[in-house]
Amino acid sequence: MNATLAAELRKQRSTRTDLTLLLTLLGLGLFAVALHAFSLSPDRLMTVTDQMRVFGWGVLAALFAGIAGAMAITTEFRHGTIRTTFLVTPQRGRVLTAKLGASALTGAALGFAMELVAVVIGSSVLAGRGIDIKITHPDFVRLLLGGALVGALWAAFGLGLGAILRSQVTVLVGLAAWLLFIENLLIAYVPDVGRLAPGQAGFALMGQDPDTLLPPAAGAVVLTAWAALAVISGRVLTARRDVP
Amino acid sequence: MDHRTGDVRPTALASTRDAIVSVRSLSKRYGDVIVLDDLTFTLEEGTVTGFLGPNGAGKTTTLRLLLGLAAPSSGQALVFGHRYQDLDSPVRRVGAVLDVHDLHPARSGREHLRVLALAAGIPDSRVEEALAMVELEAAADRRVRTYSLGMRQRLGLAGALLGEPRLLVLDEPANGLDPAGMQWLRAMLRGFAERGGAVLVSSHVLAEVGQTVDQVLILHRGRLAASGPLDQLTADGQTLEEVYLAITSKVAA
C-alpha cells in the first residue's frame, strides 16, 4: 500500500496539474475576497453572517478540490496510463485507496490555502476600512480547518465521480455545473433539499450561511456521506468493469 | 487480494509444467458480439511467439484478458499458472506494452519509469539501466509530448523490461521503430527467449515476424485459425505471408 501511495504522490508531483490548480484557485480567491472586502458597503458588513461573505469561500475550495480529485483518475483514463497503473498494481481497490489518500491531501491543501488567503486578505482589507471584524477566533479556526476538510472531502467526491464516469470532460463540466448552477437553484427554490447537497453541506461545515444551511456538524456528516457514496460506487464499478 | 507466495512453475499439472502462458477455452463477448471464441493455446519458456491476425481479429482483446485488464466471458487465461491479478509482484514476472500511447504527455520519460518503479518496489538504478537498454538516456528528461512514435515505443519497452520479467507481452511493438530500433528489438526478443523467457508479440509486419519468431498463432474472427512452429507452417515452400493470406481470406466456418 505504501508503495502504491508513494507512486500516486509521485505521479501528482510529476505533472503541473496540481500546481496550476493551486495558483488558479489562489488568484481567483484573491480577486473574489478583495472584491467583496472592498466593495460591500459597511452596512452590509455588520454581522458575522455578512462578513462570512468575505471570509467563507467553500465554493472555490470545493470546486478546485473536486477537480483535483477527478483529475487524479480521469487523466489516467484519458491518456491510457490506467492500463499501466493496473498492470503494476492489479489490485484496483488498492490503487483507488492510494488515489484517495493522495487526492485528499491535495484537496485539503487547496482548501486550507484558499481560506488562509481569505482570512489574511479579508481581515486586512476590512481593518484598513475601519470595519469592526465580528468574526471571532474560533470562527477563523473553523474556516481554515473547515476549508481543509471541505477540500479533502470534495477531492474524494470528485475522485469517486471520476472513477464512475471515467470521461474527464464529462466529470469536470458536471462538477462545475452542479456546484455553480444546480446547487444554487436548489438552495434558492427548494432549500430543504438544497441543504443536503454536497456543496451546501460543505459550506455549512465551514460556518457559512447558518440561517439557511445545516449546522456545521450535520454538514460534515452529509458531505462525508456524499464522498463515501461516490468513492464506494467508484470502487465497485472499477473492480467490476473491464479496463478500456 | 492474493497472498500466494507465487512459485513461478505450476507443478500441479505435469502437462503444463513449462507453460508460462496457458489459455484455455477463452471466450469474450461484448453484448451479443462474440469477439473471442474458445481460444486455447500454451506458451513454453524459451520461445518467441508471433500473434497474427487481421484488424479486429481479437489479438489485443486476448492480451487484455491475459493481463487481467478485462474479464473473460468464459474460459481462463493464466500466466505462470495464475490469473495475472493473483500474481504476487506481476511486473517482476510479466512485462507488457499494450498501446504505445499509454503515456502521460506532461511527464518525462525518466519520471514515467520512476513512477512505475516506485509502485513496483524496484530501485531507481534499474530505471537508468532500462533507459540505457532502449537508448533513451538523451531524451529521458524531456516531456513525453515531445517524443516521436519510436521513442514512445522505446519508453514502453523500457517500462516492460523494468522488472526483469520472464514473459513479455507486446502489442505491435515494431510500429514506429527505425531500422536500428527494429534490429535491436529483434535481438532483444531473441536474447530474451534464449535466456529462458517467453515472448508473445502481435504484429502485422509479417516480414519482421518471419525473422524473429519461432512459432505463430493466427487469429481470425476470434478463433485460432492456425498455430505452430514457423518452419512447419511454411514447410511446403510458401512464405509466411502466403500462408497467412490463405488462412485469413477463408470464410469462417
Ligand SMILES: Nc1ncnc2c1ncn2[C@@H]1O[C@H](COP(=O)(O)OP(=O)(O)OP(=O)(O)O)[C@@H](O)[C@H]1O
Ligand atoms: N470494449 C469493446 N466493446 C465492443 N467491442 C469491442 C470492444 N473492444 C474490442 N471490441 C471488438 O472486438 C474485436 C477485436 O478487437 P481487437 O482490438 O482485439 O482486435 P485486434 O486483433 O487487436 O485488431 P488490430 O489488428 O486492429 O489491432 C473488434 O471487432 C472490436 O471492435
Ligand SMILES: [Mg+2]
Ligand atoms: Mg490490436
